[in-house]
Amino acid sequence: MNKIYLDNAATTPLSEEVIDAMVDVMKINFGNPSSLHSFGQEAKVLIENVRRQVADYLHVSPAEIIFTSCGTESNNMIIQSCVNHLGVERIITSPMEHKCVAETVLDMKKRNGVEVVYLRPDQKGDFDWAKFEEILKSSDKKTLVTLMHANNEIGNLIDLQKVANICKENNALFHSDTVQSMAHMDLDFSDIPVDFASCSAHKFHGPKGSGFAFVRKASGLKGIITGGPQERSLRAGTENVTGIVGLGKALELSLNNMESYSSHMEEIKNYTISQLTQKIDGVKFNGRSAEENASLYTVLSVLLPFKDPMIGLKLDMKGIAISQGSACSSGAAKPSMVMMMILDEEEMENCTPLRISFSHLTTKDEIDVLINALEEISKDFTIEKTNVEHR
Ligand code: PLP
Numbered sequence: 001m002n003k004i005y006l007d008n009a010a011t012t013p014l015s016e017e018v019i020d021a022m023v024d025v026m027k028i029n030f031g032n033p034s035s036l037h038s039f040g041q042e043a044k045v046l047i048e049n050v051r052r053q054v055a056d057y058l059h060v061s062p063a064e065i066i067f068t069s070c071g072t073e074s075n076n077m078i079i080q081s082c083v084n085h086l087g088v089e090r091i092i093t094s095p096m097e098h099k100c101v102a103e104t105v106l107d108m109k110k111r112n113g114v115e116v117v118y119l120r121p122d123q124k125g126d127f128d129w130a131k132f133e134e135i136l137k138s139s140d141k142k143t144l145v146t147l148m149h150a151n152n153e154i155g156n157l158i159d160l161q162k163v164a165n166i167c168k169e170n171n172a173l174f175h176s177d178t179v180q181s182m183a184h185m186d187l188d189f190s191d192i193p194v195d196f197a198s199c200s201a202h203k204f205h206g207p208k209g210s211g212f213a214f215v216r217k218a219s220g221l222k223g224i225i226t227g228g229p230q231e232r233s234l235r236a237g238t239e240n241v242t243g244i245v246g247l248g249k250a251l252e253l254s255l256n257n258m259e260s261y262s263s264h265m266e267e268i269k270n271y272t273i274s275q276l277t278q279k280i281d282g283v284k285f286n287g288r289s290a291e292e293n294a295s296l297y298t299v300l301s302v303l304l305p306f307k308d309p310m311i312g313l314k315l316d317m318k319g320i321a322i323s324q325g326s327a328c329s330s331g332a333a334k335p336s337m338v339m340m341m342i343l344d345e346e347e348m349e350n351c352t353p354l355r356i357s358f359s360h361l362t363t364k365d366e367i368d369v370l371i372n373a374l375e376e377i378s379k380d381f382t383i384e385k386t387n388v389e390h391r
Contacts, residue, residue: 206250213238
């Protein structure tokens with residue numbers, strides 16, 4: 001059975017070129033970048049080259065890029081350090097954030113007594129920016145705003161420029177979890193006054209265990225891992241040279257091909273939307289997922305008009321890997337916070353969310369196989385419904 005992978009928001013397969021670049025480092029450049037001899041200095045040069053490459057992409061200074069082990073670590077470091085070192089007493093966030101942000105914020109509330117204010121989304125997953133400004137102005141406490149750029153479940157994008165400007169005007173620090181959008185979109189932080197952002201290489205065909213944090217120099221942020229001078233003392237520990245080089249190669253490939261990759265994925269996404277609409281009666285799309293400029297082209301969040309908590313497993317048995325992003329309140333999957341925010345009671349009770357996420361490798365043929373499988377599965381429910389109606 002040919003397997004089909006449609007869970008690229010969870011992780012992406014490594015590119016061949018990335019593997020080759022990493023193998024070269026493992027075989028040849030094994031020196032410790034802190035060593036003063038040539039082995040160490042050669043490894044150091046590799047890291048600094050990637051740092052410059054990342055900085056050029058974001059239009060920032062190389063000194064503002066801190067290599068970390070992943071998106072989770074970057075987000076933890078930024079939020080914890082804002083509280084522990086920069087005197088943040090209030091955090092404004094949303095219930096739509098990834099767990100690594102949501103739980104870190106809660107931890108700061110529990111351990112440091114930080115006040116947490118949640119910005120509630122509407123049923124489209126949008127926020128009321130006038131209300132946001134009102135909340136910002138309602139307190140003199142030093143505030144950190146943490147809102148993700150692209151939602152990992154429904155793909156909704158926020159206007160980073162607008163939110164960053166509002167934060168700046170109100171003297172609040174602004175962190176955005178950009179794990180889903182980095183390397184998929186152009187980001188110019190010389191223009192967008194965001195203070196902190198995060199990246200994870202495995203979301204764009206790079207290796208797992210490699211990411212970075214963007215830390216605006218003027219912010220004065222300190223690290224949370226101590227014990228060494230690496231990464232300007234912001235992240236102690238011998239650098240993951242292999243992972244950093246893998247990140248650099250993956251970023252290079254993404255940026256060089258951004259136009260063709262994004263137009264391919266947009267076409268695949270539109271095709272998926274039209275096929276689902278034609279073939280699954282009553283299908284809906286969550287949030288702004290089906291709207292071209294309001295959502296990330298890599299993610300399509302679908303709401304199937306029947307309740308099947310086992311759908312992820314059924315598709316897996318047919319060789320299709322996909323994320324359920326479930327709203328079911330019992331059974332195998334727990335309801336996700338995002339779905340609880342945007343779905344109404346009836347939808348939570350009777351529908352099944354499904355997250356289809358694409359890469360440049362996804363083909364229309366693969367989408368056809370998925371649509372056929374979903375048609376098959378949906379027939380069981382149509383029959384069930386008909387039987388109930390006839391009883
Ligand atoms: N933030 C978002 C929006 C994500 O989607 C993910 C991963 O799924 C993370 C953070 C965590 O990244 P990592 O897997 O590199 O820890």
